[in-house]
Amino acid sequence: MSDRIIFEDVSKFYGEILGVNKVSLSIPPGITSLVGPNGSGKTTLMNLMTGLVKPSRGRIQVLGYGTEVPEQLFKIVGYSTQFDAFPKGLTGFQFIYSYLCLSGRDRQEAEKLAWQAVERVNMVEAASRNVGSYSKGMRQRIRLAQALAHDPKVLVLDEPLNGLDPLARAEMIALFRAAAAQGSYVIISSHILHEVDVISDQVILLSNGYVVAEGQIQSVRSEIQEHPTQILIRCDRPRELASKILASEHILEVSIHNDGRGLLLKTRDADRFYLAMNELALNGIQVESIAPADDDVLSVYEYLIGSEEVVR
């Protein structure tokens, strides 16, 4: 059995409209974020991964299971969709309980698992209320509970933090991290880049149905040659340091940081710069930190896709 989620040259067309095109991916365990503007193909990719839509071309395998056999696939997959509709007349608890009964579990086990899932998303008090009376954030959490209820190996979460307050976001992120730490595959779509940056082990950048980059964010950044690397140096005498650094030939631009307590430089060769920094006579300049300033998802996203639809 494969230990990856594999897309082999997958395309999906809705009539003449492109969903995703020629996607080939191999997703390892951990938290993987799908990043892209609205309409870039994130949800289509998730729906393909869970068999809710079928590929027009190509093949998808989730840990060795084909997506055309839901009876096997959803034993190991939990999917929290963006669809905000629920079966009518169910309470939050019944929503999860019914889902577990549908998977063939007996009533006692389903009840036990449903309460556990409700507890994990802090919805115990509201569990006996009708889902129709829930706020957006509560509906989001109860969907997450449904996806988590059967303790799946693969968690597919479409915009899971939408509608959640900061505390709930933090709780959910902790939940995703815990799942990833146990070896689960957590696939998250988001267009809120700073969140993705904080939680992701790897990212898949999508634009107009194409995968434009994938992998760990730092390695993706290092492959973008046309944009010089930005490095932020925190020090007590930035102007002095700037004059010394400018002498190096691989430095393209140096500017004093807005707060006056550091400088921002651009270089085409970060490795050579770090070596040069070691050799530089600092003459008592106290350097607090040296760190890349643009190896986050936001920067990579701006370089590869453009800044029009980025949500900070």
Place this chain on the structure above:
Amino acid sequence: MNRIWWAQVKAVVRLELKKTFFAKRGLWIYVLAALPVVLYIAYAVVMTNQQHQTSRLARRGEKTLSYQDLLAAKAGMTKQDVTALLGKPPVTFHWTETRPKGPDTSEEIAHEDYQYSDGVNDLYLGLVNGQVERVHIREGFNQGQDSTMFAGIFQFFFLRLAVFFGCLGVFMNLFRGEVLDKSLHFYFLAPIRREVLMVGKFIAGLLATCVIFVTSLLLQTAAFLWHFNPQAENTYLYQNHGLEHTAIYVGVTVLACIGYGSFFLVAGMLFKNPILPAAGILIWEFFNPILPPLLKQFSVIYYLKSLCPVDILAPPGAPPLFALLVSSADPISAPVAVCGLLIVSAIALTISGVQVRRMEINYSTE
């Protein structure tokens, strides 16, 4: 594996039954099922009222009459003959008609209407110039006529309209309704074979329609029997096959729900707009009697008509096409009809099974 499937089917049925019975969009199905019951209640009220009038009439008569006495009255009898036979009529109505005979002359014709009763049946006699010209007996309990009326309402209203449209409302919404509500993904995200889901939904739809329409049928029968006196009721149920007919009607209703249910289930998966397939199936069913023999077999009404215990005949003088559409031209035996209908339904369900495997969640295109 079968145990899991069964548990899954039960889970689907539990969810679907709740939705089907209490869905606001399905309220009209209850109205449809209740209509014939209301019709029979109205009929029973009218008949009971008539029976009271008949009893009163019999009590007012000079003689206590039997049904044989009423039958003895014939056209051509004189007024005196009638009075001698049946006594003085309790109800009479008379008038004089002036009819022109020539340019300046006219004749007067004396008309009299007599009404007698034996307490159950009414005799109407029309006399012209003291001689009986018209004889009409209105039978209080004409079970043959009542039975045909019940069969007519069952076949032409209940089966072809109420059950047909009721099944349309329930079965077409099993998948299509969920797509419109954008909630079908709830089922598709569960580790359940799509075919098992389809079977669960079908069983739920079948249980719901059977409960609604069999209850309606039993209430219709109760309302139909309401105006019968205990003796007539006994005769109808146990001697004139009333009980047997009721059991057959229940069976035919269940088979109708299976047949129409399977048709509408597959139609709901194949078509986005239910009006077109519903109209298509309705026309197909209506014109079934004039279809070629092979095509007739792909119809529900073809089998159901053969199973109905009372054959409906077109009234004399009806247009030939109407007569053809009404009558069961080539009835088949009951076992063949039941098997045929179940086979046609199984074919429809197999197509549904293939279709449900292909279904995708793409609400934005709906």
